[in-house]
Amino acid sequence: MTGNPNSIKHNCDHYADHRLDNLHQRKYEKDADICIVGAGAAGGVLTDELSRAGFRVVTIEAGPFWDPQSDFASDELSMQSLAWNDTRLVAGKDPLTMGHNNSGRGVGGGTVHFTGVFLRFHESDFQVKTQDGLAADWPITYQDLAPYYDKIEKDIAVSGPKIFPWGSFHGPYPYPEREPISANSEVFRRGCEKLGIRSVVAPLAILSAPFAGRPPCINRGFCNQGCLPNAKFSTLIHHIPRAIAHGAEILSDCMVTHLNLDKTGALKSVTFVHDGKEYEQKAKAFILANYCIETPRLLLSSACPQFPDGLANSSGMVGKNLMTHTGHDVYCKFRDEIRLYKGTPVLATSQDFYETEPSRGFIRGYTLNAHGTRPVGLAKKLVTENNIWGKELYEIMRDFNFYAQITIVGEVLPDPGNSVTLSDEKDEYGLPRAVVTFSYGENDQKLVAHGVKKSQEILEAVGGEPAFVIPDTGHLMGTCPMGKDPTASVVDEFCRSHDIPNLYICSASVFVTSGGANPTETVMAIAARTADYIISEASK
Amino acid sequence: MSLQKTRYPFYDVLQEKSHWDEHTREIVLKRLGPFTKYEFLNNYEVEILYAIAKLVVNEERQEILEYLVHQLDKNLASPIGENQRKVGVPEQKKLIRQGLLALNQGVRQQYGVNYVELGSPQQLAFLNDLQKGKATLSEEWQKFPQQDFFKKLAADLISAYYSHPVVWSEIGYGGPAYPRGYVRVEKGLTDPWEAKRDDRES
Ligand SMILES: Cc1cc2nc3c(=O)[nH]c(=O)nc-3n(C[C@H](O)[C@H](O)[C@H](O)COP(=O)(O)OP(=O)(O)OC[C@H]3O[C@@H](n4cnc5c(N)ncnc54)[C@H](O)[C@@H]3O)c2cc1C
Numbered sequence: 255m256t257g258n259p260n261s262i263k264h265n266c267d268h269y270a271d272h273r274l275d276n277l278h279q280r281k282y283e284k285d286a287d288i289c290i291v292g293a294g295a296a297g298g299v300l301t302d303e304l305s306r307a308g309f310r311v312v313t314i315e316a317g318p319f320w321d322p323q324s325d326f327a328s329d330e331l332s333m334q335s336l337a338w339n340d341t342r343l344v345a346g347k348d349p350l351t352m353g354h355n356n357s358g359r360g361v362g363g364g365t366v367h368f369t370g371v372f373l374r375f376h377e378s379d380f381q382v383k384t385q386d387g388l389a390a391d392w393p394i395t396y397q398d399l400a401p402y403y404d405k406i407e408k409d410i411a412v413s414g415p416k417i418f419p420w421g422s423f424h425g426p427y428p429y430p431e432r433e434p435i436s437a438n439s440e441v442f443r444r445g446c447e448k449l450g451i452r453s454v455v456a457p458l459a460i461l462s463a464p465f466a467g468r469p470p471c472i473n474r475g476f477c478n479q480g481c482l483p484n485a486k487f488s489t490l491i492h493h494i495p496r497a498i499a500h501g502a503e504i505l506s507d508c509m510v511t512h513l514n515l516d517k518t519g520a521l522k523s524v525t526f527v528h529d530g531k532e533y534e535q536k537a538k539a540f541i542l543a544n545y546c547i548e549t550p551r552l553l554l555s556s557a558c559p560q561f562p563d564g565l566a567n568s569s570g571m572v573g574k575n576l577m578t579h580t581g582h583d584v585y586c587k588f589r590d591e592i593r594l595y596k597g598t599p600v601l602a603t604s605q606d607f608y609e610t611e612p613s614r615g616f617i618r619g620y621t622l623n624a625h626g627t628r629p630v631g632l633a634k635k636l637v638t639e640n641n642i643w644g645k646e647l648y649e650i651m652r653d654f655n656f657y658a659q660i661t662i663v664g665e666v667l668p669d670p671g672n673s674v675t676l677s678d679e680k681d682e683y684g685l686p687r688a689v690v691t692f693s694y695g696e697n698d699q700k701l702v703a704h705g706v707k708k709s710q711e712i713l714e715a716v717g718g719e720p721a722f723v724i725p726d727t728g729h730l731m732g733t734c735p736m737g738k739d740p741t742a743s744v745v746d747e748f749c750r751s752h753d754i755p756n757l758y759i760c761s762a763s764v765f766v767t768s769g770g771a772n773p774t775e776t777v778m779a780i781a782a783r784t785a786d787y788i789i790s791e792a793s794k
Numbered sequence: 795m796s797l798q799k800t801r802y803p804f805y806d807v808l809q810e811k812s813h814w815d816e817h818t819r820e821i822v823l824k825r826l827g828p829f830t831k832y833e834f835l836n837n838y839e840v841e842i843l844y845a846i847a848k849l850v851v852n853e854e855r856q857e858i859l860e861y862l863v864h865q866l867d868k869n870l871a872s873p874i875g876e877n878q879r880k881v882g883v884p885e886q887k888k889l890i891r892q893g894l895l896a897l898n899q900g901v902r903q904q905y906g907v908n909y910v911e912l913g914s915p916q917q918l919a920f921l922n923d924l925q926k927g928k929a930t931l932s933e934e935w936q937k938f939p940q941q942d943f944f945k946k947l948a949a950d951l952i953s954a955y956y957s958h959p960v961v962w963s964e965i966g967y968g969g970p971a972y973p974r975g976y977v978r979v980e981k982g983l984t985d986p987w988e989a990k991r992d993d994r995e996s
């Protein structure tokens with residue numbers, strides 16, 4: 255059982271004027287047009303766009319329909335509950351930390367506890383093969399997503415600088431940049447300045463002024479524990495309520511466990527479990543928006559005589575090319591207090607090392623984020639990643655307020671050996687647990703070394719002393735890549751499965767490469783483009 | 795008694811509790827006890843865990859260690875998943891239970907006494923060996939993943955420790971911050987209720 259540990263009882267069926275604690279009066283039990291699995295970043299956008307266009311949309315979400323006021327707390331330990339806590343088996347040379355580190359669960363998905371850094375990818379991100387001869391090109395270009403980036407930034411009132419110096423979009427952002435910035439972001443920017451590195455106040459999906467009845471950020475710094483004042487965007491508070499008003503139905507605390515095909519090989523329904531009982535949802539089309547581990551797990555475990563290797567998997571690519579970002583945390587110690595707990599965690603960014611620079615000896619690059627932290631997050635990583643505990647740990651933690659941190663969001667190249675497969679061990683639904691295998695490649699490691707050195711130089715330039723580097727990771731991407739070639743990819747450029755015409759897969763799992771920037775704006779732009787495609791196909 | 799020398803001797807984050815939202819206040823104050831009965835751990839395990847926790851977090855105050863062991867018990871009794879587990883490593887309930895047995899048997903074999911009867915330096919040395927995967931365990935535990943055991947246990951104890959409001963005060967962490975938030979976030983500025991350094995200290 256994976257229920258909410260606070261054991262608050264949530265309603266499970268939500269549609270206009272209805273909040274029900276049972277599934278006896280489902281709105282679209284028999285006549286849904288579209289069934290979406292997962293109400294996260296992509297699922298939220300899809301539910302909103304498609305219901306607005308008049309489709310009968312039902313979105314099924316494994317976790318609760320959170321109420322920020324009663325479910326969230328200003329507390330690290332208890333807010334682990336926002337994560338996908340189910341056990342995944344991990345393997346490889348650099349086994350990933352799952353749970354709160356990269357996976358959300360509940361309406362809003364990862365956007366509920368994400369940090370809100372909201373960046374576009376660059377043109378080069380879509381053409382790594384053409385430009386650098388490695389990995390693969392996306393079937394789409396930056397230009398295909400540009401109008402959707404514009405639209406999403408405006409829709410959620412992204413705050414950011416007037417001028418953004420990197421990539422193709424140079425600002426201004428819809429809402430003014432955040433000010434003041436935290437001490438940690440201040441030392442980062444001053445260090446950059448000394449070394450001639452450009453930096454900006456980070457573009458954020460966090461309000462700098464009131465918008466849509468929501469207040470601006472109050473700098474409490476708990477973005478990774480869920481935003482209590484609703485200053486940070488999430489699809490929980492933004493897209494989903496609007497979708498419900500357009501007519502959508504949300505089934506929460508409902509875990510999709512199986513995909514059922516009809517005789518023609520089309521998807522007929524999904525099976526889901528609520529409170530230990532099985533239900534079925536039929537629809538004309540389905541969209542799997544349940545992220546990089548659960549999507550391949552569901553496709554592979556729904557294997558049937560017709561598709562013994564799993565659904566939508568004629569290419570053999572389902573579960574392959576799992577990517578993360580190198581999320582190495584670089585800490586330096588200062589004589590004065592920095593107080594990493596204060597203010598929005600990320601308030602300053604640099605992408606001066608984003609593009610390939612042949613002299614560095616590796617391809618692609620990274621974003622640097624000045625990054626706040628809190629005691630549990632730091633102390634736990636120090637023991638699990640750096641083997642620091644006991645007296646030594648206490649001595650570091652006693653000086654918690656004197657550290658500054660920069661986090662590297664570095665590109666990780668796709669590698670088919672990094673994957674999601676099925677284990678023999680079963681979970682409480684009787685489904686095989688996912689085995690998540692990950693090892694860094696040589697290019698990744700060189701990139702990390704470069705990023706660590708640069709980060710230390712930046713903080714040293716303003717009096718910091720390198721203290722420790724925590725080999726962290728962040729974000730997940732890939733496992734159902736999009737592509738033109740059906741033998742080498744799982745979905746087409748509109749996220750439609752090559753094999754099953756009424757099945758779409760739309761989440762961070764369709765990424766072809768990881769880019770060197772926080773991924774969610776790109777996830778949402780892809781979702782908005784897929785929604786447009788579905789709407790235009792239906793009107794043909 | 796506290797082993798710690800804080801930079802913020804005059805700060806008590808609990809003085810601010812009336813400014814916290816009710817849900818958070820309830821969660822944090824529970825950490826001060828009283829605690830309910832153990833659900834998963836038995837007395838023998840609790841006793842060893844006190845001794846381990848003391849060294850893992852460098853702390854002697856019983857009331858804090860008590861919270862740590864209770865929090866671990868809560869995690870182990872809970873049906874919630876463990877996020878990730880390395881292929882080949884036993885499930886956390888089994889890992890911790892077997893690990894405590896393996897540790898005690900290893901100590902008995904090496905020193906002829908139980909772990910809790912050892913002096914602190916030997917206890918510490920044994921934990922250090924476990925963390926490095928070099929502890930001498932008895933025959934039946936040769937294949938036991940001692941490093942994974944240590945890491946899991948230490949991570950849980952340490953997470954609980956740095957969730958304790960008394961520890962927050964000592965490290966000068968502001969704790970819960972809703973609905974108040976922070977007004978003065980720039981370098982060198984603090985809100986009036988935040989921890990202030992002891993001026994006499996360099
Ligand atoms: C701590 C943290 C910080 C982050 N910070 C940033 C940041 O600053 N900037 C940024 O760009 N990105 C950030 N991210 C990443 C961001 O959260 C993800 O990129 C984004 O949420 C991915 O969107 P998605 O739609 O692909 O999946 P998700 O948002 O994860 O949504 C998937 C949903 O599917 C549900 N689901 C899964 N399986 C099933 C099933 N079988 N049945 C029903 N429902 C199911 C899940 O419960 C979940 O709600 C952060 C993530 C974390 C964890």
Ligand code: SF4
Binds near residue numbers: 472485
């Ligand atoms: S720092 Fe701002 S956006 Fe983040 S949780 Fe606090 S109020 Fe919300």
